[in-house]
Amino acid sequence: MRGKPLEGGSLFHGRYRILSTLGRGSFASVYLARDTEWKGNLVAVKEISTEGFSEQEFREMNAQFLQEAAFMMRLEHPGLPQVVEFFAEKSRYYLVMEWIAGKTMHEQIHVKGPATEDEVVDWGLQICEVLGYLHSRDPYPVLLGDLKPSNVMITYDGKVKVIDFGVARYLAPSQNPRTFAMVSPGFSPPEKYSKFDCDLRGDIYSLGATLYWAMTRTPLEKFRFQIPPLRRLCPDAHPWLEALLARCLEIEPARRWVRVSAVREELEKLRDQKKDQQTRVASRTGDILDELYRYKHGRL
Structure with a gap:
């Protein structure tokens, strides 16, 4: 400088x-x-x-x-x-x-390695809350325009804060529909590279790209928007998460989720389903241990 x-x-x-x-x-x-x-x-x-x-x-x-x-x-x-x-x-x-006490998602993953599925779901829900707030501003929604791992802070207690509003703008009818010319390879939606409009679904694409990268730590720009299914890189990923991210990352905006609230609802369902599975496993494990205990002491 x-x-x-x-x-x-x-x-x-x-x-x-x-x-x-x-x-x-x-x-x-x-x-x-x-x-x-x-x-x-x-x-x-x-x-x-x-x-x-x-x-x-x-x-x-x-x-x-x-x-x-x-x-x-x-x-x-x-x-x-x-x-x-x-x-x-x-x-x-x-x-x-x-001052935010923590690291960017980009920094954290480069130090600790790819995020777990539970972390991705948790971070995704928190980012959805922020995008939902921005997209519902009055009188016009706010397009963030540059969501990516280096613009997401993870505090030391696991809270998410979205930073950098350098290219954000209101989606007012009177404004030029094109966003600021800057793009972030791998995270900007394909329409931002062309003459077409970039609306709120552009943020949904960037959300999907950010979460996909967090779990795979794979440079998405090398795929040229032909991003493979999540489980090809992470075989143990939940099929629900794979389908959710695939829809976020559709090349055609019309095929993506229309509202970020829909993405949040799907992530909540996945989170709740995983919690139910963990509860059932814990309960079954407890039953097995109880049976073993009674069997052992019944023979003494």
């Missing part, structure tokens, strides 16, 4: 005590800080530098930053990070959010 970074221990913007650097990129950095005006809570300070940008690059970055900040300031949901404030200083923009 261009320019001098914020120094550890310094008081920034008269409010944020910089503690450490969480990450640095070519034009953005994220710092961990303590908010001296918000009960000393930890926050993440996202800094975006436009130094050396052309006029066109500056306009694009300015629009993207203001859009992300404006979206997040209006939204309030347990599965979304709370925004404290956003502001600009000279050629740099700052977005201050609550």
